[in-house]
Amino acid sequence: MSFFVSSVGMGRGGNLGGLAGADAHCQALAAAAGRGAATWRAYLSTQGPGAVHARDRIGTGPWYNARGQVIARSVAELHGDTLEQARIGNFIGIEHGLDERGQTVPYLIPDTEHDILTGSQLDGRAYPDTDVDRTCSNWTSDAAGTLPPGPPPDPFPAGAPSARVGHSDKGNVVPSWNSSHQTPGCSEANLRAIGGRGRLYCFAVN
Numbered sequence: 628m629s630f631f632v633s634s635v636g637m638g639r640g641g642n643l644g645g646l647a648g649a650d651a652h653c654q655a656l657a658a659a660a661g662r663g664a665a666t667w668r669a670y671l672s673t674q675g676p677g678a679v680h681a682r683d684r685i686g687t688g689p690w691y692n693a694r695g696q697v698i699a700r701s702v703a704e705l706h707g708d709t710l711e712q713a714r715i716g717n718f719i720g721i722e723h724g725l726d727e728r729g730q731t732v733p734y735l736i737p738d739t740e741h742d743i744l745t746g747s748q749l750d751g752r753a754y755p756d757t758d759v760d761r762t763c764s765n766w767t768s769d770a771a772g773t774l775p776p777g778p779p780p781d782p783f784p785a786g787a788p789s790a791r792v793g794h795s796d797k798g799n800v801v802p803s804w805n806s807s808h809q810t811p812g813c814s815e816a817n818l819r820a821i822g823g824r825g826r827l828y829c830f831a832v833n
Contacts, residue, residue: 628662629831630690630698632743632795634726636825641744641763641790641813643825646671646679649766653829660693660727662831670805670828672746672753673765681805682706682751686832693729706751706805716797719804719828724795732826734796742792742823745805758785763813772812778821779809788813792823 633656643649649669657667672681682702689700699705699717707713718724721734733740746762748754754761759782763769770788774780783789790813793805805828811817818825 628657628660628691628693628695628727629665630692631657631660631727631829632724632732633827633829634728634730636815636818636823636827638815638825640769640815640818640825641766641788641810642769643669643671643744643766645766646673646684649827653827656727657829657831662727665831666833667829668832670745670747670751670830671766672751672762674746674753674760674762675757675765678753680752681745681747684832685830690830692723692725693727694725696723698723702751706749708750717804719795719797721796724797724804727829732795736822739796739822740824740826741794741796742807742810742818742821743795743804743826743828744790744823745793745828746791747793747805749803749806751805754791759783759809760787760789761791761809763788763790768813769815770812771814772810772817774811779811781808783809793828795826
C-alpha cells in the first residue's frame with residue numbers, strides 16, 4: 628500500500644496543524660495499518676508566499692491502494708498532464724479510492740464522506756490567488772463560515788474561510804478527484820454539512 632484515503636479526519640475541521648500535522652496524521656494511520664516504515668505525505672497545497680503544490684510533495688509513484696490495485700504510475704498520470712493521460716485518467720474512485728484498511732469511502736447521500744481536503748487546482752498545484760481562501764488559512768483554521776445552507780457559491784466570496792476539496796468517488800457525481808468545490812467554512816460542522824469529515828489523500832513518498 629502506498630496510497631489511501633484517510634479513514635478519519637482529525638476532528639478539527641480545516642485546522643490540521645499545517646502540513647506537518649496533516650503528514651503526521653497520514654503517518655499514524657499508515658502505521659496502524661502496518662505501513663509505518665514508509666514516509667507518508669498528505670496531498671495538500673498551501674497559498675501565498677512560498678506556496679506548496681500538492682503534486683510536488685507526494686513522491687514519484689507508482690502508488691497502490693490497500694488491495695494492491697494501481698492508482699497511478701506517476702505524478703503526470705495521476706493528474707493527466709498529457710492529453711493521453713487525461714483521457715485514461717487515474718484510478719481514484721469508488722472501487723479503488725480506499726482507506727488504509729481497504730474500506731470504501733461512504734459515497735451515498737445522506738451519509739457521503741466523499742469530500743477530501745486538497746486546497747488544489749486540477750493539476751495539483753496551489754491556487755495563485757490569495758483573496759479567496761482555498762486552504763483554511765494553510766490548514767491552521769477551523770473558523771466557521773457564515774454562508775447560508777446549500778452548495779457554496781461560485782465564485783466564492785473573498786475573505787471567507789474555506790477549503791478546496793475533491794471527490795473520492797470521481798465519476799459518480801463530478802469528474803474531479805482533487806478540485807471539485809469550496810467548503811462553506813472551515814469548522815468541522817461546515818465540512819460535515821456538505822459531505823465531508825476532513826479526510827485526506829495520503830501518499831507514500833518512498
